[in-house]
Amino acid sequence: MQEKDVIVEVKDLVKTFDGRTVLDGVNLKLRKGETTVIMGGSGCGKSTLLRHIIGSYVPDSGSITIFGKEITSLEESEFDKIRKKFGMVFQNSALFDSMNVEDNLSLALREHTELAEDIIKIMVKMKLELVGLRGFEKLMPSALSGGMRKRVGLARAIAMDPEIIFYDEPTAGLDPIVAGVIDKLILDLGKKLQITSIVVTHDMKSVFSVADRIAMLYEGKVIAEGTMEEIKHSKDPRVQQFITGSPDGPIKFFMDSGGYLEELTK
């Protein structure tokens, strides 16, 4: 893969919250048209990393380059131009409950473009067809199942024809079949529309369904990065423990029990 295909590059990213280092020198490259999955346990920093890439957080040090521009020091108005090329699928779908499906999808188009309302209506139908929900335009989010809300969230993310889509835990809280449907949509949209996708998840089934490349984050660092096969056959015991979901291994889920009884009785 040639270097020119890299559209997002994260270099030596460090972020500390209240003395706790959440990102500890993250390096990552995301390539055009590929789906990169950032996996890792709860609290490993993957959502924090995502929020840095979309510009919600400013790092303590390090850089993030998107479409060749260093974004961490960019003026807000300049960054807004880049943001228009992003689509975002949130964990909880983040639909506006007071708006019907059509209005949820139309909002950004009405706010950020000069497009006529008739054109927007046609675009909304096209996007809903892509996620299998054409005909649901007039329904309110409260009338939709969790999986349908997620699909509407996906349709909304592609409303502005983004070049990059960020998915934050896209299958969280969904039953296995609906999760499979969402994974298939992520794959289809990536391949058909040539969109670069970044998926943050700890759902291993989803990881191995959608990823072209996988990066595993652990204690604020990327400890493994590669294709699906490379990660599956990684010799790093931390990666293998995460893939198999074993409670025993180098990744500790419990604090050292030393001092427990003393603490209870002091």
Added chain:
Amino acid sequence: MQITERKDNDIVIYSIKGDIDINSSPQVRESFEKLVNEKAMKIVINLAEVSYIDSSGLATLVEMLKKTRGYGGKIRLSNLAAKVRSLFEITKLEKLFDIYDTEEQVCADFK
């Protein structure tokens, strides 16, 4: 983006040059509205020099098709680049439009 218009007898041929995206599609729509107001009956849109068309561009073509059909006019597309054609396929619009390989073929068919 540039749009040039010429005529071959009663056929109006629009050639579009450049990407049709959220920024440029309102300009395309404006040009189309002129044709609709004139009730042009035979329209060819030559997309040879369009390398990318986004969903606002596709929606603009769909709206144009609806309007021309409304008064009995016909709109046909020609010279689609492979990437543009694949966007018509993904969105299933290739079944909606008459798509020809070359402008000459459309004109011959119209005549």
